[in-house]
Amino acid sequence: MNDIFTISAKINNLKCIGPEEQGFDEIKPLNLIIGRNNSGKSTLLDLICALTQKKPIFTEVQWHHDIPPKIILEAPITESKLISVFSKGTSGGGIPGDNHWEYAKKYIGARLKLSCFR
Numbered sequence: 001m002n003d004i005f006t007i008s009a010k011i012n013n014l015k016c017i018g019p020e021e022q023g024f025d026e027i028k029p030l031n032l033i034i035g036r037n038n039s040g041k042s043t044l045l046d047l048i049c050a051l052t053q054k055k056p057i058f059t060e061v062q063w064h065h066d067i068p069p070k071i072i073l074e075a076p077i078t079e080s081k082l083i084s085v086f087s088k089g090t091s092g093g094g095i096p097g098d099n100h101w102e103y104a105k106k107y108i109g110a111r112l113k114l115s116c117f118r
Contacts, residue, residue, distance in 0.1 A: 007075045009051060014069035015043045015062055021072055023047055047071065056116075074113045082108060 010023030017040045024031065024044070033041045050056030050071065058069050086095075086104035097103040 007073060009047060010072045010074075011043070011047045012070050012072070013064040013067040014046065014058055015064065016040050017043050017069075018064050019067070023072070068117050070115050070117050072113065072115050074111050077107050077110045077112055079105070079108050 007027055008023070008025050009027060010021040011017060012019050012021050016038050022040055022044070033044055035041050046058070046062075050058070051073075056071060060066070060068075063069060082104045083101070086100040088099060088101040090101075091097075091099040093100075095103050
């Protein structure tokens, strides 16, 4: 459950938000969004709504200067997540080295970034 607090969620090219990514460096149990009129507060709420829906789609009317929006999620790679995927006792396949864990542990602390359009 606490994993969501380490996720960065941002968007670009939606409504008044241009090509520079805007959003949340971390999602907390309580988030305050403060800003002037037409500064992107409602757009950030649209981002949260899109992330909680099965299929986030923004209409072309919402695009910034006819450029499709991009949702960007970023999270740290933790040891516990890597162990759940790369078993210490498994080797072979396309992963080089003596075992999968020895190969994967170099990624602990790195950040995984996923970008998706629309």
